[in-house]
Amino acid sequence: MANVGIIIGIIVIAVVIGFAYYISLPPTLPTTSVPTNTITVSTTIVTTAYHNSVPILTKFSSKSVDVNSSSPANVTVTAPDRVNITVMIPSGTYALVSNNLLQTYNFTIATFTIMNVSSPTGYKNQTPAYGFAFEVNGSINPAISFVNANKAPMHLTTVTHYPSTWYSWAYVGGTFNTSTGTYAGGNYLIKNTWTYNTTKGTMTNTQFYKSIMWIFTIGPAQAVTTTTVATTVNASTVATSTLPTTTASGYGYP
Numbered sequence: 001m002a003n004v005g006i007i008i009g010i011i012v013i014a015v016v017i018g019f020a021y022y023i024s025l026p027p028t029l030p031t032t033s034v035p036t037n038t039i040t041v042s043t044t045i046v047t048t049a050y051h052n053s054v055p056i057l058t059k060f061s062s063k064s065v066d067v068n069s070s071s072p073a074n075v076t077v078t079a080p081d082r083v084n085i086t087v088m089i090p091s092g093t094y095a096l097v098s099n100n101l102l103q104t105y106n107f108t109i110a111t112f113t114i115m116n117v118s119s120p121t122g123y124k125n126q127t128p129a130y131g132f133a134f135e136v137n138g139s140i141n142p143a144i145s146f147v148n149a150n151k152a153p154m155h156l157t158t159v160t161h162y163p164s165t166w167y168s169w170a171y172v173g174g175t176f177n178t179s180t181g182t183y184a185g186g187n188y189l190i191k192n193t194w195t196y197n198t199t200k201g202t203m204t205n206t207q208f209y210k211s212i213m214w215i216f217t218i219g220p221a222q223a224v225t226t227t228t229v230a231t232t233v234n235a236s237t238v239a240t241s242t243l244p245t246t247t248a249s250g251y252g253y254p
Contacts, residue, residue: 069091072090093147108138109135123219142250155207164203191253
């Protein structure tokens with residue numbers, strides 16, 4: 001009987017302790033559904049490297065030749081419209097890169113399809129057709145020039161088969177990505193001067209000596225070039241061209 005009394009006493013003590021612990025706990029609040037405020041963040045995701053309005057020129061074709069200044073060289077590339085462009089590099093032509101004369105270098109003529117390229121300012125009747133460029137060791141940079149041993153300009157002859165409704169413009173200020181073949185950005189600089197042979201259907205430029213981009217445009221026919229005869233005191237005659245006197249800038253004129 002003594003043992004039963006002890007057990008009952010232990011149980012009573014445990015109940016008292018448990019009740020005391022229970023009443024010491026903080027009251028439990030009823031669970032309620034708390035609305036969540038949702039904040040929507042608008043994020044613009046750039047899916048391309050360039051804004052839609054930036055001119056983009058993408059390489060279509062290219063042909064290269066290893067040039068040694070001791071010998072002449074020439075290279076021909078086929079444009080997007082399947083017309084060939086030929087560049088003739090005269091003997092004695094060096095590449096001037098960062099003020100260093102390169103006797104041997106890789107020369108490339110490349111053509112480019114165009115996107116977001118507008119007509120030249122003031123020439124809305126000229127429609128851009130495609131771009132072409134001279135590369136030196138894979139770079140397009142107006143700081144690169146073709147020169148002789150004394151660093152004087154050496155003009156490359158460029159020939160292609162188009163009528164006088166075709167023009168070209170120096171196009172500079174863009175960035176050329178060698179790995180992707182993409183030229184982004186740029187602006188028209190000057191209109192080039194070409195000699196047209198209506199019999200052969202060719203146009204020739206002999207003033208380019210820079211590594212830049214050019215863009216062909218198609219528009220109204222060129223004005224017909226005429227000649228006049230000047231009479232001197234000794235009655236001799238001289239044929240005088242009405243074309244303006246040009247100074248070579250390397251971009252094609254002036």
